[in-house]
Amino acid sequence: MFQKILLSIVLFFAFSIVAFFLLIKVIDFNEYKPRIQKAIKESTGYDVMIRGDITPSLSPAGVSIFDVEITNPSYHPEAPFAKLGSFDVALDLSALLKKEFKVRHIAIDSLSLMIEKTQGGMFNYELPFIATNSDKKANDENATLEQEDDGFPLVHVKKIKFSNANIVYIDANKNTQLVFEKIDLDINHINYEPLKHRLQALFFTAETHIDKIQYGRYSLKDVSMSFEIKDAIAVSENLHCTLFDTPLHGSGKFDLSGKQPKISVKSKIVGLKLASLSRELLNQELLEGSANGDLKLSFFVGDSHTFKSTLNGFVQLYGTDVTLKGYDVDKIALMLDPTQRSKGFSLGNLIAGTTGAFKGGNTLLKEINTKIDIGYSEIQLSDVALSSATNRIAMKGAINMVDEKFIDLKAALLDERGCATFEQKMSGSFAKPSVKIDEASITALSNVVLSLSTKSKTAPITPKKHDENCTAFYEGVVKHPALTTTPLGE
8 A cells, every 4th residue: 555655656746747847848938038138137237138049958957048148238238248158057856846946057158258447447347336126125124134135146056167268358558468268167066154245155166277378478378276265265286287388286375355366376396498488478589498496476366567566475496507599608708808898898788688799609507596586566686697607697686567677786797706796787667777887897997998098009907906805796506617727719
């Protein structure tokens, strides 16, 4: 008897489910497109155009909407700022039988999102605020109800998936563009705590892969990570990306709790390809070889000014047997000898890139080190030096990224004690740098000019005195090379 009753109940639900699916299949949901578009317009203010079909699915139970365009009627209504190839919603069937509406998962394919910051400082998706009857009614409710109504609309969604999404951000004032290409994002285990405020109440885990992030001529490729977000802070311990054609591995933190998102990353750098770095960062074929090091950086997300003014941390790179293309460092150093300074060569001109007299040839650098500390708009050259077969050159000072100015930037040719045998200073803007020679070099240069102007061809040149108590210009990791005794020309 019990088995018959149980069998009857099972058959009843089975036939009910089959009848429900058959009913869904015979309904033409496309007839409801105008009503759906109107409802979205009334609730959000955006114009939504469903150009494709609306089709139901049985496994899982849900609906798929194809070819959707979203426009802002108050800003270029003829041009959608978002397009969706497809939008799939899978429902919880057991909840439907209880007359409850719960979403198992949402899948969005081929999202194309264009975010533009106008010259007036507005965004292309922003709508003018117009008070509606529902807004006025909500204002009359008590604070508790307001807090409950202020929750996320996707409280019951447990999984969201984005496939092949592309995002473009344009700043019309700065004439800059940030592009995210082919984003795949799986969001799982979504949970919402209604007692917390907005984003802080949201918890989920996620995995993502981005083919390319492009900003001007700078790019990150093959960005992937898994992360967990809690209290509006996302943490990833396995961040992977390709920078300057070099795979990097590290960790990241994305703080979304403040008014502006903050990103923090740190990574070990192994085998960084300097050819790609010089080509992408310096826009010229200058270096060949590899380097190792570390980086730890944090910054607030925003326009270029926000990035430059909030960037903080350090970058350190060290390499050996690196080829410097286009310059012969030892030949240049020879021309800095006091007997040759009258020819008008300056190390500052070399740094500023304004001289072509000594271009040509290559230099094999025995060591090259770059340690820079970055602190809110300034780059401090903490340990920047290189050595060739016979010479060592170092730089120190700072650069202001926001104002694009040199701050007491100095370059020097060093002796074995780290003292400067020739030193020059740079100041002013990037566009119009000012190069100054130190007093000792000016004195030596004057002696050279005076000796060349005398009638006697054998007039002696006053050499620069060897200062046993000189103050070291450089005391970093790059060592002075062992001087060769082979005569020049052999």
